[in-house]
Amino acid sequence: MKVVAISQRVDAFPERGETRDALDQRLIAFVLAAGFLPVPVPNGLCLQTVDGERDALHDWLNTALPHAIVLSGGNDIGECPARDLTESRLLDHASSYRLPVLGICRGMQMIAHWSGGELKPVTGHVRTRHQLSGKIVAEVNSYHGLALAGCPPEFEVLARSEDGEIEAIRHFSLPWEGWMWHPEREDVFAAHDVHRLKQLFCE
Numbered sequence: 283m284k285v286v287a288i289s290q291r292v293d294a295f296p297e298r299g300e301t302r303d304a305l306d307q308r309l310i311a312f313v314l315a316a317g318f319l320p321v322p323v324p325n326g327l328c329l330q331t332v333d334g335e336r337d338a339l340h341d342w343l344n345t346a347l348p349h350a351i352v353l354s355g356g357n358d359i360g361e362c363p364a365r366d367l368t369e370s371r372l373l374d375h376a377s378s379y380r381l382p383v384l385g386i387c388r389g390m391q392m393i394a395h396w397s398g399g400e401l402k403p404v405t406g407h408v409r410t411r412h413q414l415s416g417k418i419v420a421e422v423n424s425y426h427g428l429a430l431a432g433c434p435p436e437f438e439v440l441a442r443s444e445d446g447e448i449e450a451i452r453h454f455s456l457p458w459e460g461w462m463w464h465p466e467r468e469d470v471f472a473a474h475d476v477h478r479l480k481q482l483f484c485e
Contacts, residue, residue, distance in 0.1 A: 283319040286483065287348035289372060289389070290322050291356030292365050308466040309354055309386075315471055316479040321346055325364045328371050339371055350382040350483040351375075353389025355464055358428065359401070370396055382457040382483045387426055390451065390460025399434030403427060404447055412463075414441040418450050420474055422463035429462070457482055 327339035440450035465475035
C-alpha cells in the first residue's frame, strides 16, 4: 500500500502539562477505505535538530517516503505555530516532489494561506450541511467559522456553497485539492469522496 502522510491537530491539556498531537480515527478509516496506508506526522519534528545540520522532519520524510499528503482539520492557523510550520514544510516538500495533496477544512485553508490567499470569518457554516454547485455537485457537512476570501493564485474553484462561499479548490498544475467539508465525519463515507481521493492520489 502507498503511504499517505497525515498532519495532526494539536490539543493542549494545561492541567496535565501536556500538549498532544491528535487525529480522528475516522480519518484513518477514510484513507484506508481509499486503499492507502495512513501515517500520522508528529508536530514539532521541524523544531528538533539532527546532527546540528538538519531538522528531524527532513529525516522523517526521507524515511516514510510518503506517496501523498493529507492536511487534516482542527485548529485555526496561527493557533499552533509548530503545526503551522510542520504543514508549511509538508507543502514545500509536496511542491518540490509534485506529490498529491488533499487539504480538509483547515487543511484547505492552509493550502490557500501557503499559496498567498487570505481567510475571512463566515457565518452559517458550523454544524450544518451544504449543497455544492460547480464541478463538484454533492451535499456535504460543514464545520468551519473561516472561509477563503478569494481563490488563491494558480488555483481554480471546484465548488461553492449556496451562499457563494468557496468549498473546494484545485491547483492548475499540481495534484492538489482542498475540501472544506470533512469526508471522514459522514456516517457512511460518500462514494464520491472516496472515488475523488483515489483519483487525486493516483495521478
